[in-house]
Amino acid sequence: MGMLFNAIHHFETITKHKRLVMKNCFAVGLYRQGLLHDLSKYSWEEFRTGVFYYQGNRSPNAAEKEVKGYSAAWLHHKGRNKHHFEYWIDFAPDKSRGLIGNRMPLCFLIEMVMDRIAACKVYKGADYTDASPWEYYQRGRDFTVMHPATKHQLEKLLVMLRDEGEERTFAFIRALLKRDKNRRMRQRTERVWKTASSLFGCAKKSGTTGNSQ
Numbered sequence: 294m295g296m297l298f299n300a301i302h303h304f305e306t307i308t309k310h311k312r313l314v315m316k317n318c319f320a321v322g323l324y325r326q327g328l329l330h331d332l333s334k335y336s337w338e339e340f341r342t343g344v345f346y347y348q349g350n351r352s353p354n355a356a357e358k359e360v361k362g363y364s365a366a367w368l369h370h371k372g373r374n375k376h377h378f379e380y381w382i383d384f385a386p387d388k389s390r391g392l393i394g395n396r397m398p399l400c401f402l403i404e405m406v407m408d409r410i411a412a413c414k415v416y417k418g419a420d421y422t423d424a425s426p427w428e429y430y431q432r433g434r435d436f437t438v439m440h441p442a443t444k445h446q447l448e449k450l451l452v453m454l455r456d457e458g459e460e461r462t463f464a465f466i467r468a469l470l471k472r473d474k475n476r477r478m479r480q481r482t483e484r485v486w487k488t489a490s491s492l493f494g495c496a497k498k499s500g501t502t503g504n505s506q
């Protein structure tokens with residue numbers, strides 16, 4: 294009975310969270326990410342932690358970690374979900390520098406912001422304010438392994454949310470994503486032109502060689 298209670302409540306918590314993230318991702322045009330966000334939480338590897346360690350007021354992963362020394366659900370989750378900065382941690386090319394945070398692509402950084410807003414809303418309920426995600430971030434700030442540019446961007450957005458609210462921050466995010474999309478399209482066009490011109494150059498060269506023989 295306890296397990297069934299846990300399973301039902303855990304399902305409700307993660308689905309409520311997922312719905313909030315989806316709403317916010319849709320608001321800034323990240324439709325695919327909004328739909329796919331945290332889907333791995335419904336896999337048995339992650340869901341079972343919710344069944345065995347459901348808490349109600351905090352993540353079951355934290356309880357699992359206290360008991361086992363690690364959380365199997367979290368390790369499974371962060372290895373598959375690019376909106377977590379932990380996904381991007383790896384050894385630097387120069388291994389003596391140890392583990393570092395690689396820079397997160399903008400779309401996943403934005404999904405991370407939406408994730409933090411939704412998580413704070415679910416856990417704080419009526420006590421949530423636009424400052425909550427910044428306050429939560431600050432508690433772990435000194436221990437995060439994040440690329441400096443990613444850290445700077447995340448902090449800028451969380452401070453903007455705290456000081457100017459969701460509407461203005463989301464408008465700013467939409468503009469950021471639009472600029473990023475245009476930049477990536479320009480780069481893709483340049484790459485296509487480069488490939489086409491190098492292929493054309495090669496064909497011309499081999500044709501010349503063929504004629505001279």
Ligand SMILES: [Zn+2]
Pocket residue numbers: 331370374376377408
């Ligand atoms: Zn996640």
